[in-house]
Amino acid sequence: MTPPSVWSFKTTPNNQQFTLGKLRQVVGVTLVELMVAMVVITIGVLGFIGAYSGISKAIQYSKSKSLASNLAQEKIETLKNITYPSLFVTTSAVANSCISSPGYDPGYYPLENVTVGDIPFQRAVLIRKAYEDGSGDLQYAAWTDADTGLKEVLVYVTWNEGGTCKNLQLRNLRDDPDRLPVTSTFSGRVNSSTGVTSYLPNVQVQAVENTSWADLTDSGGNYSFLVSAGTYTLLASKYGFFSETKSMPYIDVGQVLNQPFTLIPMSSGTLTGTAWIRNHLVISQVVASSGTHNGIEVEFIEAYNPTTFTWTSNSSSLAFKYREKQTGGLDIIPTLIYVNSSIPPQTYYLIASTSPITFRGITRNADAMYDPSNPDYPNIIKNDKDGGIILGNPTTFVTYDKLAWAKVGGPDPPSDYTETTAITMTSTGLGDGEQIVRKVDSGTTNSTQGRAYDSNNNSLDFVTDEDGSPDYDLQNSAVSQAPVAGTPALGAIVSAQDGLSIPSTAYAVGSPPQADFMLTNVATGTWTVEISSGVLYSSTSVTMTANANISLGSIILTSSTTNGYISGRVLNSSLVSPGIVRVESGAFFTNSNLTSGNYLLSVPTGTYDITANPRNVSFASLTAETNSGIVVNEGQVTSAVNFILLSGGSFTGFATINGVDPYPGVAIDAKLSGVSQGTAISESNGRFTISNLPIGLYEVDTYGPNNEAISPSTTSATAVAGSTVFVGTFTVSGGFGKITGSLSVGSSTTPIKTGVLVVISSYTIPGSNPPPPIDSTLRATTSYYYTASSLADATYSVSLPGGTYNIYAWYTMFNGTVPNTVKKNATTTITSTATATVNFSW
Numbered sequence: 001m002t003p004p005s006v007w008s009f010k011t012t013p014n015n016q017q018f019t020l021g022k023l024r025q026v027v028g029v030t031l032v033e034l035m036v037a038m039v040v041i042t043i044g045v046l047g048f049i050g051a052y053s054g055i056s057k058a059i060q061y062s063k064s065k066s067l068a069s070n071l072a073q074e075k076i077e078t079l080k081n082i083t084y085p086s087l088f089v090t091t092s093a094v095a096n097s098c099i100s101s102p103g104y105d106p107g108y109y110p111l112e113n114v115t116v117g118d119i120p121f122q123r124a125v126l127i128r129k130a131y132e133d134g135s136g137d138l139q140y141a142a143w144t145d146a147d148t149g150l151k152e153v154l155v156y157v158t159w160n161e162g163g164t165c166k167n168l169q170l171r172n173l174r175d176d177p178d179r180l181p182v183t184s185t186f187s188g189r190v191n192s193s194t195g196v197t198s199y200l201p202n203v204q205v206q207a208v209e210n211t212s213w214a215d216l217t218d219s220g221g222n223y224s225f226l227v228s229a230g231t232y233t234l235l236a237s238k239y240g241f242f243s244e245t246k247s248m249p250y251i252d253v254g255q256v257l258n259q260p261f262t263l264i265p266m267s268s269g270t271l272t273g274t275a276w277i278r279n280h281l282v283i284s285q286v287v288a289s290s291g292t293h294n295g296i297e298v299e300f301i302e303a304y305n306p307t308t309f310t311w312t313s314n315s316s317s318l319a320f321k322y323r324e325k326q327t328g329g330l331d332i333i334p335t336l337i338y339v340n341s342s343i344p345p346q347t348y349y350l351i352a353s354t355s356p357i358t359f360r361g362i363t364r365n366a367d368a369m370y371d372p373s374n375p376d377y378p379n380i381i382k383n384d385k386d387g388g389i390i391l392g393n394p395t396t397f398v399t400y401d402k403l404a405w406a407k408v409g410g411p412d413p414p415s416d417y418t419e420t421t422a423i424t425m426t427s428t429g430l431g432d433g434e435q436i437v438r439k440v441d442s443g444t445t446n447s448t449q450g451r452a453y454d455s456n457n458n459s460l461d462f463v464t465d466e467d468g469s470p471d472y473d474l475q476n477s478a479v480s481q482a483p484v485a486g487t488p489a490l491g492a493i494v495s496a497q498d499g500l501s502i503p504s505t506a507y508a509v510g511s512p513p514q515a516d517f518m519l520t521n522v523a524t525g526t527w528t529v530e531i532s533s534g535v536l537y538s539s540t541s542v543t544m545t546a547n548a549n550i551s552l553g554s555i556i557l558t559s560s561t562t563n564g565y566i567s568g569r570v571l572n573s574s575l576v577s578p579g580i581v582r583v584e585s586g587a588f589f590t591n592s593n594l595t596s597g598n599y600l601l602s603v604p605t606g607t608y609d610i611t612a613n614p615r616n617v618s619f620a621s622l623t624a625e626t627n628s629g630i631v632v633n634e635g636q637v638t639s640a641v642n643f644i645l646l647s648g649g650s651f652t653g654f655a656t657i658n659g660v661d662p663y664p665g666v667a668i669d670a671k672l673s674g675v676s677q678g679t680a681i682s683e684s685n686g687r688f689t690i691s692n693l694p695i696g697l698y699e700v701d702t703y704g705p706n707n708e709a710i711s712p713s714t715t716s717a718t719a720v721a722g723s724t725v726f727v728g729t730f731t732v733s734g735g736f737g738k739i740t741g742s743l744s745v746g747s748s749t750t751p752i753k754t755g756v757l758v759v760i761s762s763y764t765i766p767g768s769n770p771p772p773p774i775d776s777t778l779r780a781t782t783s784y785y786y787t788a789s790s791l792a793d794a795t796y797s798v799s800l801p802g803g804t805y806n807i808y809a810w811y812t813m814f815n816g817t818v819p820n821t822v823k824k825n826a827t828t829t830i831t832s833t834a835t836a837t838v839n840f841s842w
Helices: 031-080
Strands: 007-011 016-020 112-116 119-132 138-141 150-161 164-175 184-192 204-207 210-216 222-227 233-237 244-247 256-258 261-263 268-277 282-287 300-304 319-323 336-338 348-352 357-359 362-364 368-370 387-393 398-406 435-438 462-465 493-496 507-509 514-523 525-533 536-544 549-557 563-572 582-585 588-591 598-604 606-612 625-632 643-645 649-656 667-672 675-681 687-693 696-703 709-711 714-719 724-733 736-745 747-751 757-761 785-789 795-801 803-815 818-830 835-837
Touching: 031 112, 031 119, 031 150, 031 164, 184 204, 204 222, 210 222, 233 261, 244 261, 268 493, 268 525, 268 536, 282 387, 282 398, 300 387, 493 514, 514 525, 514 536, 525 549, 536 549, 563 606, 563 625, 582 598, 588 598, 598 606, 625 643, 649 667, 649 696, 649 714, 667 687, 667 714, 675 687, 696 724, 714 724, 736 803, 736 818, 757 795, 785 795, 795 803, 818 835
Parallel strands: 184 256, 184 261, 268 549, 348 368, 563 643, 649 724, 736 835
Antiparallel strands: 007 016, 112 119, 119 138, 119 150, 150 164, 184 222, 204 210, 204 233, 233 244, 268 514, 282 300, 282 435, 300 348, 319 387, 336 368, 357 362, 387 398, 435 462, 493 525, 507 514, 525 536, 563 598, 582 588, 582 606, 606 625, 649 687, 667 675, 667 696, 696 714, 709 724, 736 747, 736 795, 757 785, 757 803, 803 818
16 A cells, blocks of 8 residues: 655645645654664764774784885895804894894994885894704803804894884894804713712803803703814803813714713811921030039030931031130030931930930930040030030031020120020029020920920020029930920911912911911812921821811921922903912912912922913913913022913904905904804904904904905914914905995985896896896806895895996886886996995986
């Protein structure tokens, strides 16, 4: 049924009349319904608009990311075309708001601003040394470390997206074509000397020959790292412990060698003791008169042998000399009758006016007697007078000992018979029944221990008994008594080989003095301790524990040695101790002090070459230095034999095109035992310098920036510590120059950022299109073609030998949907190292 119209015509007989029908009969929508419909339509439109915006942003981001990826890949490929030595490692990286740590290189590879598709990008580069650890994971080495044969190329591309900085990164690895395969393994476990199960974590174990081959021990003390086949020295080090080195046998390709280490903690303790010298006969007692025997006045001189060797007693080896006083006194050397011809160790020798004699109720036979033919026999030593006695060798005139005494009134003892100060008697001199007796140590005198104390001061070394009733026994060669003292070894050198303690000297304590010593900061472990004074020395083995205070008691210097000493300091270039450094000469070695750098090396007399840090065993990064021709005399210290361990020597040289003009850009690689230790590139003046090279014989290799021929391509040179060695002049032949230019449409303000093919040749390319195909036919000819494509910054760049070239460029433009490829060409001449600029515009 057709609904009625809102408007209708009604016909009457007389005329036509226009009338309004009833609205309640009309079908339609209300105003509310109309408003709801409008809201729904509006929401739909707005949703569409929002979706369109998101889609547009997604499209834009995808476009930006794709372009950034292309820019990053372009840079990666450019850097991979550089020879390995010319790919310089970043030495100082920086970060910004878009590029966080590890940052980029602002020096060798500065930021590039590139606009592509009306989007401004920034491109940055970071080059790092890399290596594989024991697990095969990639790790990074410091730029100052030896070359690892592997470099990581990291390229950043950043841009702004809706007020937010976006960052895309691409990484690639560039390896050294001369890199040795790293397939051999060193492994093992490191423990502390405090116990076999005291495994040490975080110990650095490394190959001295290449410090990038290393590992840190895990919680169980285990380490493992890869090396190439060869012979190595392994170094294990940890703060607070003494380093240890191991010389390893040859390790073959794929071989696994196990090497454990035991490190000694640098805890310390203190050693104390008293040093005595026993190297000569001493006068142990003098009596000027003690009655008579068979009508002969009895007087005697008692000598004592505190040494460990036997002395000969005869007219050519032993005698005494007497003088009554200094002024007007005469030297008297009595003739003796020798009964016993030797003086065994720790026994006495009695020289008397007659034999036998009885003293304090004890009868002794004399070992030597006055000859009755002597003037004034038997009263050689005058009673109640000043006096002095020298005991010595009459043939060599060597004095063994001296003793002088002085009376109270008008003392006049013979000065050259006196050791420091004469004994002062309380009476008129040495009278009848009075004794002068040597002490057994710095404080006491008795008749049961060897009378050996001798500080070279008569007034301190002896006691007197002047009451006429002797208190001390008389001894002869039949009596053996062990000494407890001797001559205080003041100034004796005390040292240990631990490398932590500092050698010290014995010092006087008390009066009469004894020579005490204290050696502090002796490292824990078992060490040889040496005490020496002149040609006399003693050594003992000491096991030190943490914080212990060990007394060595009395150390007796009795052994005669032909050794002397070399002393000095081991410092680095900053004139401070680099740490504990081994110092050696042949089989003799010691360690320098951790903090001061002082060392003391004991060696037999002779001439020596002495080396600090030999074979770089203490510090692989420092040089080994040798001082030659060091003369060592018996019992003497040759001092001030100092070492300055440098970071290494330096090489310098010159790269040239014709012997006069410089050639920049040549890469130089210095290799020690096949391992790169430093690289450089010749500067604009052709000069180059490689610094901080460990001493040794190097192979110096050269690389042209564009694979030019260089003569010589390889040479050898020896790095000398602290010196700069000129390694030679390197002449480049067939050197490359560069042709570069900009690409644009219509004018230079409309750059072409992609799509231009550039071909450069010394030959003519006929016709307009197309470019010649790179096929087997072309490769079989002698024609050379250098090709490039436009870069994102609307430029091109081609490196090629010097000469005259034709440059061709093709670019395809569209006329509507019809493509049109247009060829442009130009001619230019370049020389080696020069750059020619040829721009093209369509």
